[in-house]
Amino acid sequence: MAKVLVVTSGKGGVGKTTSTAALGAALAQTGQNVVVVDFDVGLRNLDLVMGAERRVVFDLINVIQGDAKLSQALIRDKRIETLSILPASQTRDKDALTAEGVAKVMQELREKFDWVICDSPAGIERGAQLAMYHADYAVVVTNPEVSSVRDSDRIIGMLDSTTERAKAGGKIEKYLLLTRYDPARAARGEMLRIEDVLEILSIPLLGIIPESEEVLRASNLGAPVTISSPDSPPARAYAEAARRLEGEKLEVTVPTERKGLFARLFKGRG
């Protein structure tokens, strides 16, 4: 049975698209059949982060409007063969997304894949609503800042009230993904503490992704960070988050740079 996961946040710029690509690639690397779907119609980016922008012919809107078949719009990743992307349209706006059209496409995707990961647009309007509507799971991407936490709280409320599952009396499984976490700034007290964020949002923690140059470099290279530098701290954090999504029980840590030679030689005074 396919699992539909929405990556959402309310606030823009917190790392939804980066997280969608990294989690999608990490899940696909474990052999699962994964599709990442860009719901950000009009401001599409997922194709760039996935490095598929030069192969886009048809998009989600073409499929919804019946101009193309789903198989024509899906782009298979060149690095991981179990990973595909369904791009959004850049020239339309979110009004082109219809509830019936999205429902039909999601049904077809459920039949083809193990994981359907929907990259939600920022905001709480139509595009974000449609991206979350069919989800079984939600990853709420949050930065350790008050504005991001408040927006995430709003989104969690919507996940519990306006989605298909919620309307049927069920519940979406929601997980918190804390991104752009900077241990140095946290130590100086310049960021919200992890405990405070968890206390406010009160949903289980899926992972903590450290702020890293690697993430930026990966986006510009057009490769999810879990593919471009799998040993980097953010990639390891995403890979562990993906394993938790598959049900593994792993303790959440803040991954840091692996210790160099000196650190290993001098473990500290005994």
Place this chain on the structure above:
Amino acid sequence: MPDELRPPPKIRARGRSFLALVLSPEPALADWLLGLDAQIARSSTFFAGKPVILDLSLLDAGTEGLAGLYPALRERGIRIIGIEGGDPSWPACAQWDWPAGFMGGRASGAVEIPEDTATATAPEAPRGSSMILEQPIRSGQTIMNPDGDIIIVGSVASGAEVTAGGSIHVYGPLRGRAIAGMNGQPDARIFAHSMQAELAAIDGYYITAEEIDPRYVQQPAQIILSNDTLVVQPLVPPTFAGRKT
């Protein structure tokens, strides 16, 4: 200020007039409906969105097929806003959803029903006027000129889409999508000062960025359709044979 002291908001209304069509069916109704169908076939959109008043004065309570007249008109997409010349108490009209009538109204003469001519003679591929644009075309913008060429003095960004019935000329980097010959013109071409198109299409045949030979990327180039295949060619300045440099 207590609520009861506040004046109620003023409601504004504006006037707008529409021309309602008055249809007067004649017996035998079956024949009249056949005539109506023939008219709709010749002018498919004539009744679309137009208010219609049904005038029953040429009929009476016993006219054959009267009961089915109202549903038959609704079925054809005719929007009836009023019925006159009849009586809701006629038994045949008992099932009708008799609309509340309108008062007043001024008669205006017979309305000529236009005939669709487009289907009779297919338009000869129109080579209309060119469209010239001198600003950069941004991501998400769509530019369309179904009748002729599009000439852009500037750049076309990734995520922009330019669609022309004729050819597309870009005097700058073409980084978006270029769709030429959209109405079935295989001789249309795509020219770019710096070819970096995400997707190029002529007469329905397309290539993506990956299929463009890297030698021609970021170079002046044209794309033509040859034997149902898009061919990218460098735009080189003419060389003069025999001329010494």
